[in-house]
Amino acid sequence: MSDILRIRNPVIGIVGIGLMGSSITASLLAAGHRVKAIAPLPGEEEPGLDRIIRQLRLCEDFDLLNAPLKEYLGLLTVSNDYYPLGDCGLVVECIVEDIEIKETIFKKIVEFTPANAILASNTSAIPISILQQMIPDPQRFIGIHWAEPAFGTRFLEIICGRETNEQTVDSIFNLAISWGKEPTVLKKDIRGFITNRLMYAVYREILHLVEKNVIGFEDADKCFRYDAGSWMTLMGIFRRMDYDGLDDYNTAFRNIFPHLSNEEGISPQMQKIMDSGAGGIQNGRGFYTYTQREAERWLQSFEAFNKDIFHLAANYPEEIPITSKVTS
Amino acid sequence: MSDILRIRNPVIGIVGIGLMGSSITASLLAAGHRVKAIAPLPGEEEPGLDRIIRQLRLCEDFDLLNAPLKEYLGLLTVSNDYYPLGDCGLVVECIVEDIEIKETIFKKIVEFTPANAILASNTSAIPISILQQMIPDPQRFIGIHWAEPAFGTRFLEIICGRETNEQTVDSIFNLAISWGKEPTVLKKDIRGFITNRLMYAVYREILHLVEKNVIGFEDADKCFRYDAGSWMTLMGIFRRMDYDGLDDYNTAFRNIFPHLSNEEGISPQMQKIMDSGAGGIQNGRGFYTYTQREAERWLQSFEAFNKDIFHLAANYPEEIPITSKVTS
Numbered sequence: 001m002s003d004i005l006r007i008r009n010p011v012i013g014i015v016g017i018g019l020m021g022s023s024i025t026a027s028l029l030a031a032g033h034r035v036k037a038i039a040p041l042p043g044e045e046e047p048g049l050d051r052i053i054r055q056l057r058l059c060e061d062f063d064l065l066n067a068p069l070k071e072y073l074g075l076l077t078v079s080n081d082y083y084p085l086g087d088c089g090l091v092v093e094c095i096v097e098d099i100e101i102k103e104t105i106f107k108k109i110v111e112f113t114p115a116n117a118i119l120a121s122n123t124s125a126i127p128i129s130i131l132q133q134m135i136p137d138p139q140r141f142i143g144i145h146w147a148e149p150a151f152g153t154r155f156l157e158i159i160c161g162r163e164t165n166e167q168t169v170d171s172i173f174n175l176a177i178s179w180g181k182e183p184t185v186l187k188k189d190i191r192g193f194i195t196n197r198l199m200y201a202v203y204r205e206i207l208h209l210v211e212k213n214v215i216g217f218e219d220a221d222k223c224f225r226y227d228a229g230s231w232m233t234l235m236g237i238f239r240r241m242d243y244d245g246l247d248d249y250n251t252a253f254r255n256i257f258p259h260l261s262n263e264e265g266i267s268p269q270m271q272k273i274m275d276s277g278a279g280g281i282q283n284g285r286g287f288y289t290y291t292q293r294e295a296e297r298w299l300q301s302f303e304a305f306n307k308d309i310f311h312l313a314a315n316y317p318e319e320i321p322i323t324s325k326v327t328s
Numbered sequence: 329m330s331d332i333l334r335i336r337n338p339v340i341g342i343v344g345i346g347l348m349g350s351s352i353t354a355s356l357l358a359a360g361h362r363v364k365a366i367a368p369l370p371g372e373e374e375p376g377l378d379r380i381i382r383q384l385r386l387c388e389d390f391d392l393l394n395a396p397l398k399e400y401l402g403l404l405t406v407s408n409d410y411y412p413l414g415d416c417g418l419v420v421e422c423i424v425e426d427i428e429i430k431e432t433i434f435k436k437i438v439e440f441t442p443a444n445a446i447l448a449s450n451t452s453a454i455p456i457s458i459l460q461q462m463i464p465d466p467q468r469f470i471g472i473h474w475a476e477p478a479f480g481t482r483f484l485e486i487i488c489g490r491e492t493n494e495q496t497v498d499s500i501f502n503l504a505i506s507w508g509k510e511p512t513v514l515k516k517d518i519r520g521f522i523t524n525r526l527m528y529a530v531y532r533e534i535l536h537l538v539e540k541n542v543i544g545f546e547d548a549d550k551c552f553r554y555d556a557g558s559w560m561t562l563m564g565i566f567r568r569m570d571y572d573g574l575d576d577y578n579t580a581f582r583n584i585f586p587h588l589s590n591e592e593g594i595s596p597q598m599q600k601i602m603d604s605g606a607g608g609i610q611n612g613r614g615f616y617t618y619t620q621r622e623a624e625r626w627l628q629s630f631e632a633f634n635k636d637i638f639h640l641a642a643n644y645p646e647e648i649p650i651t652s653k654v655t656s
Contacts, residue, residue, distance in 0.1 A: 125579070147554070147555045147558060155550070155558065157555075182550050182554060184543065184550045185543070187543065188540070188541070188542045190587075191583060191584050192584045194534075194542075194543050194548060195551040197537075197584060197588070198530050198534060198551070198556070200581065200585065201529040201532065201533040201588055201589075202530060202565060203577070203581065204581070204585050205529040206522075206526060209518070209522070209525075213516070214518055214522075215513070215514055215515065219512035219514075220512075220564065220565050220566065221566050221567050222482075222483070222510050222512050222564065223483065223485065223512050223523040223526070223564075224523070224560060225561055225564045226475070226482045226641070227475045228526070228560055229560040229561030229637070229641070230475060230480070230481045230483065230561070230641075232553065232561075233557030233560075233637070234553070234629060234633040234637075235549070235553070236548065236549025236550065236551075236552045236553040237531065237552050238534075238548065238549050238615040239615070239616065239626075241531075241608065241614065242616055242618075244608065245607055245610055246601070246608045247602075248425075248453075250594060250598075250602055251453070252453065252528065253528065253532070253594045255453075255520075256519045256525060256528050257528065257532055257592050257594075258592040259518075259519050259520075260529055260532060264585050265581075266578060274574060274578055279573055279574055280573040281570050286569065287569065288567065288570055290570075298567075301644060302571065305559070305640075306558060306559070308640050308643070309557070309558055309561070309562075310558070312633075312636050312637065312640060313553070313554070313558075315636070316633055
């Protein structure tokens with residue numbers, strides 16, 4: 001093994017190596033961890049490994065590797081069994097969002113993992129406070145939420161369940177920094193966590209406006225791409241307010257908050273699209289329609305764009321001191 | 329005048345040449361229009377011209393000029409009087425967001441502008457349906473909303489007031505395309521228009537969560553910069569749903585919409601910050617604090633970032649056919 005590849009502790013287990021699991025595995029290998037990747041379904045070992053290799057190639061393309069790809073593969077074990085988890089200090093579950101299946105899987109993880117290991121879930125749908133009840137020692141359970149691709153953004157959301165202890169948060173926070181992330185800590189376990197939840201507020205409002213025929217969804221996309229998209233990656237939310245001036249926002253909020261949508265359900269228009277069997281780019285029918293070729297082009301565009309924006313963002317380093325550990 | 333500089337019709341009047349007015353003026357000069365820039369306040373002629381020149385230099389830096397800068401200046405008239413508006417086919421008001429001052433200004437604009445000219449406002453705070461009552465022929469009044477910098481994003485929001493006619497919308501839509509914009513049309517005149525309104529939905533939710541101590545505002549900024557910021561400029565809102573798959577969103581919306589904030593006022597925490605005299609980077613105190621040097625650095629960073637993201641976005645051309653004229 002090359003000495004330019006610095007191997008980091010702990011050994012990390014990833015259970016579930018679909019799209020996100022394989023991307024997270026590649027990200028952790030690139031950071032220098034030994035990774036035990038578990039494919040819980042029979043027959044998933046080989047396609048899982050293929051996905052991981054593909055994601056590692058993307059890491060290479062992102063300039064995230066400083067040794068040949070095969071040396072990183074030397075840090076990887078892929079298995080259908082759980083016994084390789086025996087030397088892991090952290091195990092992250094990345095399987096489907098099904099609470100019963102997760103319960104079965106966590107039983108196995110607990111059986112094979114050292115008693116002091118931190119257990120985590122990459123769920124974005126199920127509360128951490130519920131999942132942590134599935135293990136004997138809920139204090140060492142935590143949510144770690146990556147965005148896709150796991151290696152290609154500085155985003156990482158750390159979610160405290162009701163019983164997660166401070167030591168667990170600190171450990172994961174410090175690990176995340178060593179991965180090149182700018183981690184954020186969610187102190188309370190709320191639905192949708194932060195990043196998705198804020199976008200849901202956008203979706204609630206825009207579905208309402210499209211329903212009322214105020215604007216078409218193509219135009220809504222253009223607005224967001226070219227206006228919010230022109231400062232978002234630089235500033236975030238509160239910095240943007242500071243930049244524009246707080247007085248104007250104060251006035252605007254008072255005028256507009258009372259008019260925003262408070263709908264609890266999705267709009268009839270979206271329901272109609274759902275009822276027609278639309279699934280998105282996966283089946284070629286969503287808000288837009290896609291030929292096979294167009295769908296593939298969108299997947300490729302996202303990979304290419306993500307690489308571009310990752311490097312662009314690196315030219316605008318975080319101005320915010322990292323002080324976001326649990327302090328309150 | 330160089331023949332590589334193609335001069336376009338109509339002649340356009342810009343009334344008010346502060347930050348946005350000068351940026352819009354530069355954008356229209358770069359597109360080849362003759363511009364009559366009116367500084368309504370005495371003494372504002374010279375600083376206004378300086379601002380326009382500075383913005384034109386930025387256009388040059390963005391590679392938006394195809395002739396020497398001084399040739400573009402040859403298309404410009406700056407004046408304290410309104411009589412140069414006499415040959416304008418479009419006049420855009422860009423003054424302070426004060427309804428009484430706007431009324432005075434529109435009286436003068438009407439007095440000096442041809443009877444068939446389109447009159448417009450770049451307001452982001454006052455309904456177009458109210459402003460259009462200030463002119464004798466409200467059908468030819470429209471909202472044209474640029475984002476800063478006017479030349480450096482494909483964003484342009486066209487807002488119909490209650491009485492705006494279709495011919496006026498079509499004219500401005502086609503003009504906007506000739507300016508290199510991907511214009512969007514807001515069919516109904518709603519508070520905050522679209523792009524700001526969607527962000528207000530984000531602000532309402534995040535102020536609520538910060539108030540409840542779920543997350544700190546620094547962390548909220550990181551989430552948005554690195555997650556939403558990693559796909560926003562490529563996909564917009566509905567395309568993102570298609571990409572991720574509609575089923576997951578459908579489930580998430582049903583779970584989460586009922587929990588989103590429906591607050592009508594700003595949070596006590598923001599109120600406290602406002603009460604302390606915080607204005608944002610302009611006075612060095614906002615959600616963050618800024619030395620003079622830090623404030624300047626943020627202004628510079630935004631200029632540099634905007635140039636970068638403008639060019640990056642150009643590599644991912646709009647997939648959406650331009651079909652957003654008023655059709656319903």
